[in-house]
């Protein structure tokens with residue numbers, strides 16, 4: 001992790017962004033979130049959860065040491081997603097990537113360990129985010145330390161949400 005870098009805009013190595021297609025019919029819509037025949041085995045989910053975020057509210061910035069997150073933003077609402085590559089050994093170390101995803105641009109975003117990430121609900125309604133990380137939260141039986149570095153309370157953090 002590097003907290004002293006000035007981050008430049010760009011694309012982060014190993015972050016995967018995949019538009020989620022919707023199958024629309026007279027009942028509504030259906031979208032696939034992930035498939036084992038399309039994912040690298042190393043990022044295969046171990047669990048899944050959804051969270052609801054109120055309009056204008058942000059979650060993160062957070063970072064994981066070992067965990068890869070597989071987020072799906074498919075609505076309702078839209079999110080501004082912030083990513084910072086803080087991996088010293090990455091070809092895109094020092095790069096900040098911003099995405100918009102959600103109801104108007106359904107998207108899967110895979111975030112590897114060491115990439116600091118946050119998202120804000122930039123819509124006018126509550127928004128759902130699905131996440132299928134490749135590690136169990138707090139380990140087997142929730143008996144381990146949570147793999148998470150939380151940057152939101154650091155005053156001089158370079159990971160600022162605008």
Ligand SMILES: Cc1cn([C@H]2C[C@H](O)[C@@H](COP(=O)(O)OP(=O)(O)O[C@H]3O[C@@H](C)C(=O)[C@@H](O)[C@H]3O)O2)c(=O)[nH]c1=O
Pocket residue numbers: 049051059060062069117118119131137148
């Ligand atoms: C993530 C998670 C949380 N929880 C519990 C812990 C707590 O009581 C409540 C809310 O958890 P948190 O405050 O950690 O939720 P949150 O701040 O939304 O955490 C998430 O933020 C986004 C930006 C990420 O990057 C995710 O990886 C995760 O870190 O839910 C679980 O039981 N299982 C889980 O898998």
